[in-house]
Amino acid sequence: MVTVPPTTRRTVLRGAGLGAAAFAVPAALVACEKPDSGTGAGGGDTGPVTFGSNYSDAVPKKALAEVLTASGQDVKVNTIDHNTFQENLTRYLQGTPDDVFTWFAGYRMQYFAAQGLAHEISDVWSEIGANFSDAFKAASTGADGKQYFVPFYLYPWAVFYRKSVFDAKGYQIPKTWDDYKALLAKVKADGMAPLAIGNKDGWPAMGTFDYINMRLNGYDFHINLMAGKESWEDAKVKQVFQLWGEILPYYQAGANGRTWQEAAQTLVQKKTAMYVLGMFVGQQFSDADRADLDYFPFPQITEANAQDSVEAPIDGFMLSKAPKNLAGANKLLKYLAGTQAQQAYLKSDPNNIATNSTADTSTYSPLQKKAAELIGGAKHISQFLDRDTSPAFASTVMIPSLQTFLNKPNDVDGLCKSIQAQAKRIFTQ
């Protein structure tokens, strides 16, 4: 009979213990973060402006570096992987953050501003404000009425299609929900999958929810719902899911198994006719094909709300709570709000448009021009579900819930009840 040598057993046990404890570590790691010791020391005017950037992909990174170099200021850029930056922002801002950092408008910005982790820039806005529409100013304003954010670029969400497909089949741009459904039915009858969808990562389907909700219940209701001030069990919300359910049969099969890139490829290959997505769908098109890409605004559902809201996430910049070189950082923000910086950046990225209303649109592609008009004419600019609400709610509640809805669209009551129970937990925290 062979027995286990005790050392082996102990080693194994220790391994098991480590394995168990490893799950408990993350919480404590967070608790170990040290508070910022340099608080209150901000305001020195010398030294470089430090710049925390999430422009980690090669093309945007290079474009941003060129823009910052052209500012003539001494800027020290600290680039962090896009997702990592996003996931660690709470800890980053409580540690020793850079003076200026890249971030998103809307609730995402307001949250950090309300926690005292961002420096207000109302004085910067008093100089640059004339160049931005009210919708941009609202998107840059915290809950306390002060400004915390400088918008850089944005892109709209809409219903994208290929002109050649619509021309060949004689499809008309739908204005209302009924037109839209009629068109979807017609496309399906023609043997094509009417709507592309790729919701494996969970967020792309949010755009459709946002649009139906804003078209049906209006922008204000949508924003209040996102802020946890309305109930998800409200009949208005259930109706959103019911309307969405009406068009689900027109989606290509396999919604939750495909990434947005794969779904976009089906649009490129003319296997699907339309795709509700952001303008970044153009990244999946070759330069030659991109001229064939076009879009129409999400159709109207009620007369009252018409098509007055546009979903257009804005990327921009904020100041950390105690910038070491405040004067330099303010100067840099003013530069980045200007047309020169924005146009220089957009040369590298034809899927976005500038936020500054005085930007020269003559260099825009037809798609960009259309986007600028769409956004310029919008009464409200929403920021996308995961930017208009608490990130905890978006990622731990809405992503699983919308995926469940796409799998089992029939249990709307149960779904809304479950979302509301979780929303209550997160928003009353």
Added chain:
Amino acid sequence: MTLTPTRAPASPAPARARRRRIRRFTRSDIVVVALLLGAPVLLDVLLIWGPTLASIGLSFSSWNGLLNNPPDWVGFRNYQEIFTSYPPFWPALRHNVLWLLFLGLVATPFGLLLAVLLDRQVRFTRFYQTVFYLPVVLSLAIVGFIAQLFYSRDYGIVNSILGNQDNPIDWMGNPRINLWAVLVAVGWRHVGYMMLLYLAGLKAVDPELREAAAIDGANEVQSFFRVVFPTLRPVNVIVLVITVIEALRAFDVVYAINRGRNGLELLSVLVTDNIVGEASLIGYGSAIAVVMLLISVGFIVTYLTQVMREDRG
């Protein structure tokens, strides 16, 4: 043991003897012992017990991770909500259990089978060993990426081979089948690992045992299950522990595929989703981590009592 007369603590002689005995350690001995014992104990407390206790403590709180906003103590509310109104929790628990059962009852026995076959010195043994062991070198995240190349609905090789272009199977997107598809990929890696462990164990089995069994008239199957397998007990213990750990710590493969959602929920993913990332529901995530800890402790305690009982016997 030489120190026998310690029964009478009142008498001074043994006490002096003991002190003299202690003095035999030089100062440097004591320093070395203190370092050798102290460092691991300190690390253990700092890196294992500290975080564990912190997690347990935080699991009774509601906290967003901001230091100017200290945790609110909410008692058992997090647990109550996890058990009653957190839809992914029960599926995640079920998936972890399925994971364990699949690895333990399918992948591990298959690894054993391969080991037994390869142990019989079939031709190209080395080649097969390498082939089966190769996936073990890959991290599970890589296995996840490879799985996607196989299982993608529109471009995957599995659907190409099946050839059903009109209505291909959505291996990764259908929540009823994606877990099984992933388990096959995980099993691919696990089998190689188990095979290697058992192969090493089998090499150490004394061939005379088999001969003796054969002489006693045992057939191949009997001699394996009655004679060889019992001698593999040390390997079995290791295999069992590794399998349990693998099942509980499973994370990277599903995270690489779809961030552990839509049918691929696991407890480890829920912990990460709530704590790491922007969500920062530290208390809530800690409570899930504690549930996980309790499950692991359950396994460890069961295992420990078993081992101790056997030792005593």
